[in-house]
Amino acid sequence: MxxxxxxxxxxxxxxxxxxxxxxxLFALPLGLVISFGSMSxxxxxxxxxxxxVWIVRGTPLMLQIMVVFYGPGLMFDLPLxxxxxxAVVTFVINYACYFSEIYRGGIxxxxxxxxxxxxxxxxxxxxxxxxxxxxxxxxxxxPPMGNEFIxxxxxxxxxxxxxxxEIIWMGESYIKKGMIWPLFYTAxxxxxxxxxxxxxxxxxxxxxxxxx
Amino acid sequence: xxxxxxxxxxxHFGATRVLEDISFSLEQGQALAxxxxxxxxxxxxxxxxxxxxxPNQGKxxxxxxxxxxxxxxxxxxxxxxxxxxxxxGLVFQSFNLFPQYTALENVTLAGELLAKxxxxxxxxxxxxxxxxxxxxxxxxxxxxxxDRAGHYPHQLSGGQQQRVAIARALALxxxxxxxxxxxxxxxxxxxxxxxxxxxxxxxxxxxxIIVTHEMAFARDVADQVIFMDGGIIVEQGxxxxxxxxxxxxxxxxxxxxxxxx
Numbered sequence: 173m174x175x176x177x178x179x180x181x182x183x184x185x186x187x188x189x190x191x192x193x194x195x196x197l198f199a200l201p202l203g204l205v206i207s208f209g210s211m212s213x214x215x216x217x218x219x220x221x222x223x224x225v226w227i228v229r230g231t232p233l234m235l236q237i238m239v240v241f242y243g244p245g246l247m248f249d250l251p252l253x254x255x256x257x258x259a260v261v262t263f264v265i266n267y268a269c270y271f272s273e274i275y276r277g278g279i280x281x282x283x284x285x286x287x288x289x290x291x292x293x294x295x296x297x298x299x300x301x302x303x304x305x306x307x308x309x310x311x312x313x314x315p316p317m318g319n320e321f322i323x324x325x326x327x328x329x330x331x332x333x334x335x336x337x338e339i340i341w342m343g344e345s346y347i348k349k350g351m352i353w354p355l356f357y358t359a360x361x362x363x364x365x366x367x368x369x370x371x372x373x374x375x376x377x378x379x380x381x382x383x384x
Numbered sequence: 385x386x387x388x389x390x391x392x393x394x395x396h397f398g399a400t401r402v403l404e405d406i407s408f409s410l411e412q413g414q415a416l417a418x419x420x421x422x423x424x425x426x427x428x429x430x431x432x433x434x435x436x437x438x439p440n441q442g443k444x445x446x447x448x449x450x451x452x453x454x455x456x457x458x459x460x461x462x463x464x465x466x467x468x469x470x471x472x473g474l475v476f477q478s479f480n481l482f483p484q485y486t487a488l489e490n491v492t493l494a495g496e497l498l499a500k501x502x503x504x505x506x507x508x509x510x511x512x513x514x515x516x517x518x519x520x521x522x523x524x525x526x527x528x529x530x531d532r533a534g535h536y537p538h539q540l541s542g543g544q545q546q547r548v549a550i551a552r553a554l555a556l557x558x559x560x561x562x563x564x565x566x567x568x569x570x571x572x573x574x575x576x577x578x579x580x581x582x583x584x585x586x587x588x589x590x591x592x593i594i595v596t597h598e599m600a601f602a603r604d605v606a607d608q609v610i611f612m613d614g615g616i617i618v619e620q621g622x623x624x625x626x627x628x629x630x631x632x633x634x635x636x637x638x639x640x641x642x643x644x645x
Contacts (some may be wrong), residue, residue, distance in 0.1 A: 213483065219487075283478075283480070285476060285478055285480035286480060286482065287482075288436055288476070288480065289476065289480035289482070290494075291434075291435075291436065291469065292434050292436070292469055292472070292473070292474040292553075293469075293493075293494035293552070293553075293556060294466055294467065294469055294470045294494060294498060294556065295465060295494060295497060299497055303493065303497070304482050307484045308483065311484075364391075382484075382536065383483040383484045383536050383537070383538060384483055384536075384537075384540035
């Protein structure tokens with residue numbers, strides 16, 4: 173029994189992990205673009221970006237999933253996106269906005285003197301960003317990013333509102349068969365995944381400890 | 385012909401006039417000390433020379449070439465400004481070393497990046513990089529840091545960090561080396577080692593501009609002294625004369641406040 177439940181839940185967990193990895197793949201770079209937008213010298217662009225970030229961070233992710241999935245059909249009579257695609261799109265936009273704020277904090281936290289030192293040494297702005305600033309930004313953002321990654325693993329459970337068959341959905345389906353424990357058993361999968369993430373992040377933090 | 389010729393520089397931040405009609409020149413191999421109380425415009429002046437601030441008025445000439453002219457936007461293009469900065473070196477009050485690089489890498493980084501723009505870089509990559517590294521190591525030796533080349537900034541004392549920063553500025557062989565209060569962020573027992581290095585640079589006839597609060601040092605090491613107050617040059621002349629027998633009342637007041645402390 174345990175074996176068959178484990179295998180079924182694992183099937184759901186693969187969906188969870190796919191959503192997790194695809195979200196990171198697109199949201200990490202998109203977040204950087206958004207953070208540059210929110211720091212732009214062009215005021216109108218800055219306002220647009222900040223408004224988008226406000227809306228995305230200011231409303232529930234669950235609601236956003238439903239809007240992306242049902243919205244196009246209800247408002248414009250468009251065909252529905254595949255459920256999983258709608259989930260990925262929502263998560264990418266949502267997490268990119270959170271990441272952008274973490275990036276912004278990291279970039280603005282690097283002392284202006286670093287940039288100035290690069291400038292007086294005749295470096296270009298892109299050389300300064302890639303050779304001087306970037307690693308210092310990464311070092312600063314590792315702890316808050318660790319938090320976001322772990323939250324993301326658990327947030328994936330929300331996609332069951334549009335019937336994406338991730339692990340919680342799989343666990344719940346056993347209730348109909350009179351079994352409640354598989355639902356609680358799903359926690360083990362989350363704990364293992366987040367345990368690995370925690371270890372990876374602390375390893376990476378130590379790696380960057382060679383400078384201060 | 386002077387190495388540096390600064391003509392009628394003005395700088396305002398909004399309504400605040402930080403620099404007014406600043407003019408001076410500097411001969412090859414001379415050291416110029418700029419003294420004055422905080423907020424007198426000394427640091428802003430150095431930042432203007434290094435193109436970290438854009439003056440609202442005036443001209444800056446190096447070796448007779450106009451590097452900056454407030455009336456000529458062609459002299460202010462970003463791509464050219466980058467090359468023009470290389471005429472000047474700047475040592476910051478807070479060192480501003482790159483924390484993720486060793487002392488030696490701090491000294492060589494900019495040189496390596498510039499070398500990539502050389503047309504022969506691809507063919508002679510190894511020799512060029514080797515040369516830059518040898519030169520960097522030699523500079524650290526000169527700063528008395530031969531055994532610290534592989535240390536990261538946080539493993540060095542403030543005085544050592546500032547000497548790495550001086551080596552880093554020297555590595556690009558600027559025409560004029562600028563110091564912005566190089567010892568103000570240091571504990572008193574560490575200022576000596578940095579001042580000693582600057583003194584030896586002066587003995588080797590390095591052209592320098594030193595913003596400093598160390599009056600005795602300015603008197604002994606600099607050839608010329610400028611006293612600034614409220615964004616203007618109140619008095620300039622030979623170092624010994626300005627510091628020991630100033631002509632202006634404001635200079636006298638400033639210096640007497642210093643000797644009281």
